Amino acid sequence: MRFVELADHSCISNLMPEINSLHALIAKRWSPRAFTSQPVDPATLRTLFDAARWAFSSNNEQPWRFVVGTKDNPEEFARVLDVLVPGNQAWAKTAYVLGVSFGKKTFSYNGSPDRFGLHDAGAALANLAIQATAMGLHVHAMGGFDAVRARTEFGVPDDFEAGAAFAIGYLDGPDTPPAPRTRKPLEEFLFGTEWGKPLF
Amino acid sequence: MRFVELADHSCISNLMPEINSLHALIAKRWSPRAFTSQPVDPATLRTLFDAARWAFSSNNEQPWRFVVGTKDNPEEFARVLDVLVPGNQAWAKTAYVLGVSFGKKTFSYNGSPDRFGLHDAGAALANLAIQATAMGLHVHAMGGFDAVRARTEFGVPDDFEAGAAFAIGYLDGPDTPPAPRTRKPLEEFLFGTEWGKPLF
Numbered sequence: 001m002r003f004v005e006l007a008d009h010s011c012i013s014n015l016m017p018e019i020n021s022l023h024a025l026i027a028k029r030w031s032p033r034a035f036t037s038q039p040v041d042p043a044t045l046r047t048l049f050d051a052a053r054w055a056f057s058s059n060n061e062q063p064w065r066f067v068v069g070t071k072d073n074p075e076e077f078a079r080v081l082d083v084l085v086p087g088n089q090a091w092a093k094t095a096y097v098l099g100v101s102f103g104k105k106t107f108s109y110n111g112s113p114d115r116f117g118l119h120d121a122g123a124a125l126a127n128l129a130i131q132a133t134a135m136g137l138h139v140h141a142m143g144g145f146d147a148v149r150a151r152t153e154f155g156v157p158d159d160f161e162a163g164a165a166f167a168i169g170y171l172d173g174p175d176t177p178p179a180p181r182t183r184k185p186l187e188e189f190l191f192g193t194e195w196g197k198p199l200f
Numbered sequence: 201m202r203f204v205e206l207a208d209h210s211c212i213s214n215l216m217p218e219i220n221s222l223h224a225l226i227a228k229r230w231s232p233r234a235f236t237s238q239p240v241d242p243a244t245l246r247t248l249f250d251a252a253r254w255a256f257s258s259n260n261e262q263p264w265r266f267v268v269g270t271k272d273n274p275e276e277f278a279r280v281l282d283v284l285v286p287g288n289q290a291w292a293k294t295a296y297v298l299g300v301s302f303g304k305k306t307f308s309y310n311g312s313p314d315r316f317g318l319h320d321a322g323a324a325l326a327n328l329a330i331q332a333t334a335m336g337l338h339v340h341a342m343g344g345f346d347a348v349r350a351r352t353e354f355g356v357p358d359d360f361e362a363g364a365a366f367a368i369g370y371l372d373g374p375d376t377p378p379a380p381r382t383r384k385p386l387e388e389f390l391f392g393t394e395w396g397k398p399l400f
Binding site: 020023025027047058060064080103116129130163194199 | 255
């Protein structure tokens, strides 16, 4: 296990000049469609997946698995590219790294159903995206891929279900989304204990 | 929409003295079982859920919803506490904020199935946990609650499924887990395009 020095904390608080402001790594993250040819070196890639593994998971099952191809090995890269839908292939081919996440459907300690497989895989990929942002990389998660073909192509056991595909690389172009990112206002998804009634 | 100033970037790079080190906000996050009675003020809570909403989601559906009770309203707090399993109630009652996440099962634009409802809800909760860490708060996600009772108790529509319960508050005690956090080594979950064969 590697931990960064806790001396960093002073800097974390510097990052929060307004106590209630959104953290830069969350505010800045976005999903581009153009990457440069700059390689993502193995040490960098390891750190990204190190971030993924420190996500929370139900019963610390760590149900996430990742199948990854990089341009270090063009054949493996092509195999992942091949399961994407054509609309995603068109731009994702510029990324140096492509992958697909999976979630385990059972708890390993007793074989009972784990309904958090994809939930926790999503948390792990979110951690990875935050770490990537901190390292000057960008990640684009994709729902558009052939999950059935991915199973057979990668030899996925029955006990796992496909999560999301993703592209990782260095951004080509300015670090601003082509259109402003939009999200629902809080009152549409944050309720008190009566569904639909905003907490605030 | 609120964005922090991009001047923060200089500090982000200060946070990365070793280019391949895990970011402090990811390395430091852990799930405690004891919180102080210090209130989490509404502005802080809003910022946490602001972080959640900037997560990625399939087709930008933002399928996450959150039901939340705080000790500002003891009745609502009790209603959320009540759906937790007794083992979680025992410690979660010390948190100032309790909640349950939900994921939408269909895409809103055409009603077709969205299999990323819980995946993306997990990503949103991971973002929230990172933001909480940056603000000196702690989050503990829980699988142990009665998802069926939560549906009826909160009036959850059929089109949503329960995700995770969670506690949010200020830590009571030293900021170190009672036991070292453990995770699988990379080679157990990061594969090349042949399942089970480590990428590295």
